[in-house]
Each structure stands twice: as C-alpha cells, then as structure tokens.
Amino acid sequence: MDSVKKEKLEAMERYRKGSQFLRVLMQFVLRVVLLGLFMSSPNWxxxxxxxxxxxxxxxxxxxxxxxxxxxxxxxxxxxxxxxxxxxxxxPKNPAERVGLYEEYVMKSPTVQSLAMAEVKENEAFADQIVKAEALREEKDEESEVDDVMEEEEEEEEWLPAEELNKRVEDFIAMVNKQRKLEAKMLICCE
Structure with a gap:
C-alpha cells in the first residue's frame, strides 16, 4: 500500500507542476503582450x-x-x-386554454348537476336561516305588554335552539364542501 500511496503522491506533484507551468507561461505571455502594447502606444x-x-x-x-x-x-x-x-x-381567460379532457369535465352534465344541486340546497337552507332570524327579530321587537298566549304560539313555530344550531353547522359544512369542490374544479381546469 505504501507504494500505491507513493505513486499517487508523485502523480499529484507532476499534475501540480504541470498546471503551475501553464499558469506561469500564461502570465508571462500576458505581460509580454501588455508591455508590447505600452511600448507601441505612440503609434496606435x-x-x-x-x-x-x-x-x-x-x-x-x-x-x-x-x-x-x-x-x-x-x-x-x-x-x-x-x-x-x-x-x-x-386567449385571455384560462377556460379557453384548457385541454379536451378539462373541457369535457367542465361541460359534463353530472358535474354541473351536482354543483347546481348543492347550490340549490344551500340557497334553501340559507332562506330558512334568514326566515328564522327574521322571526327572532320580530319576537325581540314585540312589546312585553302582549299576553303570554301569543308568545307561546310564536315559540311553537320556532325551531328549538339545538336544532337551529345543528342546521347552521350543517350549512357551514355544506358551504365548506362546496368550496372544496370548486377548488378541485379550478385545479382541474388549470
């Protein structure tokens, strides 16, 4: 192993000497050229x-x-x-640049019907919530002078608080689901 290491070291030394020689030669040539330009400057x-x-x-x-x-x-x-x-x-909008598959998916009646069904469900649920809020506001604005029988009849029309909270949570879940679906559709279309 000593002889192998020795041969490697000798080869490295030869390589270094060779690269040093080229570097020194290049520096010498560059100095000669610059000196020649300087000496001939009165001519050019x-x-x-x-x-x-x-x-x-x-x-x-x-x-x-x-x-x-x-x-x-x-x-x-x-x-x-x-x-x-x-x-x-x-093309200015990304819909014009989509491929055939993306165009098919966008125009597919099943995707459109699913999206429309979710939108209709969300709208119906939103209408119920708006009606419930309107009834709540009406109840708050009523005077305390009204008799107890009218208040009990109105409370019977109302949904219990637990069911109303459950519907609100369902609505929020539905909206989140729709947003995820729309995001997936946008990713597919791009």
Missing amino acids: LPCFFSSVKFFFLVRVPKICTMAAGPRFIFMISNVIIVILVGGSRL
Whole structure:
C-alpha cells in the first residue's frame, strides 16, 4: 500500500507542476503582450483617440437625428402595433386554454348537476336561516305588554335552539364542501 500511496503522491506533484507551468507561461505571455502594447502606444494611441472622437462627434449625432426622424418613428410604431395585435390574439381567460379532457369535465352534465344541486340546497337552507332570524327579530321587537298566549304560539313555530344550531353547522359544512369542490374544479381546469 505504501507504494500505491507513493505513486499517487508523485502523480499529484507532476499534475501540480504541470498546471503551475501553464499558469506561469500564461502570465508571462500576458505581460509580454501588455508591455508590447505600452511600448507601441505612440503609434496606435493617436489613431485610437481620433477614431473615438470621430465616433462621438460625427456618428452619434447622425444616429440621434436618424432616431428622431419620421421613418424611425414610423418603424417603431409599426413594431409596437404588431406586438399589441399579436398579444391580443392570445386567449385571455384560462377556460379557453384548457385541454379536451378539462373541457369535457367542465361541460359534463353530472358535474354541473351536482354543483347546481348543492347550490340549490344551500340557497334553501340559507332562506330558512334568514326566515328564522327574521322571526327572532320580530319576537325581540314585540312589546312585553302582549299576553303570554301569543308568545307561546310564536315559540311553537320556532325551531328549538339545538336544532337551529345543528342546521347552521350543517350549512357551514355544506358551504365548506362546496368550496372544496370548486377548488378541485379550478385545479382541474388549470
């Protein structure tokens, strides 16, 4: 095992020396190139400055006048119109983007009938609760002067408090169930 470890260490050293050699060579070449550029700067630097001056003093103003011209504005406005028309052709609501299966599920009479039945049940139950609340308010507004017989007759029409609470809890459970069903339908449609 010692010989294997020794061979591995020697291979690692050779690799490190090879990568160090390449790194040193690259640094040397970069230094030579930069020194050559610096030494030859009197030859190319005036030409470079004149080119930069020409670009900023001659070309940039021409580009600005061209950009402010009617042709350029006409082209930009046409590009904007094309983008807007292309964007308007995309479907806006997710129902238009659904696949065949989702469309079938959405149009399926069983799903619609189940949803409508739950809505009708909820509406009927809500009507009962509203009527019970209206009766309760009427009872509260009655004067105490009324005789005891009228109050007992009205109480007989009312549901017991336990049954009313049970119906309210059933209504809440039904609404929660409907919300879950609607959420599942939305997930299926997306």
